[in-house]
Amino acid sequence: MKPQPATRIRTCRACGRRYEYPLKGNLATRHHCDECVHVAPDIRRIVEKLSARIQALEKALEMQGGG
Numbered sequence: 656m657k658p659q660p661a662t663r664i665r666t667c668r669a670c671g672r673r674y675e676y677p678l679k680g681n682l683a684t685r686h687h688c689d690e691c692v693h694v695a696p697d698i699r700r701i702v703e704k705l706s707a708r709i710q711a712l713e714k715a716l717e718m719q720g721g722g
């Protein structure tokens with residue numbers, strides 16, 4: 656029996672979803688979940704940019720503290 660690779664929780668670059676990688680029978684890659692992996696690369700690039708901006712905004716909001 657082959658040792659199984661350790662699965663890790665990863666965050667999708669495109670949609671921000673958390674997913675396990677690698678999972679058997681799952682097409683997810685290191686940077687994209689199994690849903691975003693089907694998105695056309697040029698569109699995915701745009702989505703990734705938007706996602707990065709949202710993350711930056713979320714961080715900026717967190718920095719303001721409180722809640």
Ligand SMILES: [Zn+2]
Nearest residue numbers: 667670688691
């Ligand atoms: Zn995704």
